[in-house]
Amino acid sequence: MEGGKSDAVASAASRRHVGGELVSATTADARSARIELLRRHSSGTIEWRFRQPKLALFWFRHGVRRFQLNVDDRPFAAKVSATSGLCFFPSHVEIDGEFVVDDYCDYTVVLFEPGLLADRGIPLPKRPVVGFDHATMTGSLRELSRQAGQPDRLFRLYFEGWAMQSLAQLSRLTGRVAPRTSAMPGGLPAPSLHRVEEYVRLNLGKSITIDDLAYVAGFSRRHFMRSFKQSVGLSPLRYVQSLRIEESKRLLAMSPRSITAIATDCGFSHLQHFSTSFRQVTGMSPSAFRREAELGGRYDVPPVS
Missing domain, CATH: 1.10.10.60 (Homeodomain-like)
Incomplete structure (x- = not known):
């Protein structure tokens, strides 16, 4: 979890340094995932260094304008809009870069346990997807964030089901599940x-x-x-x-x-x-x-x- 000004959390397996000032943080856990609802204050840019043993899905809800990242030394740059505010990072990737933000920005982070897929024989997603649009996932994240803000006794059950569905979608997006349609002779590979x-x-x-x-x-x-x-x-x-x-x-x-x-x-x-x-x-x-x-x-x- 993040905390304080210019947060820095590091271990042998993880690293998390985030610039700016953390204004508020709400977290909720299920057996297979953790959600964090975060608000930060900054003068215009936020430096970011990140590595996690878990799979990470970010939804930049409000106040993030654009970013420039290096993900395992591969450069990514994108403007953030209502239809391009999602980023997915596989386990153990090294990320550093900078976000251009408003005075206040709000974002949601979901950290998935890798074993959730591995235990079911599904290969873990290995490719980052940065600044993408997925209307169904954004809608479900909005509802998940709402419930995480005021969880009831059924929230963990809801979160578990959400995590499974979202990881299935991410596996498809990153190309780790064979396509449903196979090529016919003379067709596309x-x-x-x-x-x-x-x-x-x-x-x-x-x-x-x-x-x-x-x-x-x-x-x-x-x-x-x-x-x-x-x-x-x-x-x-x-x-x-x-x-x-x-x-x-x-x-x-x-x-x-x-x-x-x-x-x-x-x-x-x-x-x-x-x-x-x-x-x-x-x-x-x-x-x-x-x-x-x-x-x-x-x-x-x-x-x-």
Whole structure:
């Protein structure tokens, strides 16, 4: 945990030095994870040095403008916005850098026990993901942070379930779980398909072009379009839309956010476009889908392929 001005906590396995002044800290623990809700005061920049034996997920909620980090000597730089405030760091990585912040900044840290995955035979995520967008994870972190601020007797049970789901999502994002879709003869190789799926899921709230996807896959635009459809059975843009609808269904069923906000989070340019696309895929309006989910109706997401 952090504490005091220019905090420094170090041991053989961990190091945690954070500049600025810690204004408040709320912590809560479960068997497999720990959450910290932190507020710091600074004159404009915060120096940061970090190493942990645990997996670490950061959500920069408010007041962090941008950062520049070296993660195991690899440089990362990003601006932080409402849709790019997440960072994930695997166990034992060395991180140092600087954050540009407002006078006060608020952020949430979740530290996961590595054994939570290892005990289930799932490889630990090994790749950092810095400054990314994941609407479902951000929404669930918001709710987890709210409950951690005033935990009841069921909070630990809720936290345990949240930790398992979030680690599964992070394992997919970092490419440590085999992709669901395998390549057909003449199609894209499975690693390329997985990179495309990861890129789309990380950027659902942004504009995604065929050129973007072809670059991620490592092929020319023409070859990518032909091979992708052979592999998945959908054109690249239809595939992107299917993942946008999939994510919107999750949010409508699980998040209190408005339908307009969900449409924006999932990359739809305006509400009417979202409503029309959603109805074409599901046969009902977003509001009708939400009502059915609230009443305990069946909620499922059909496979894309």
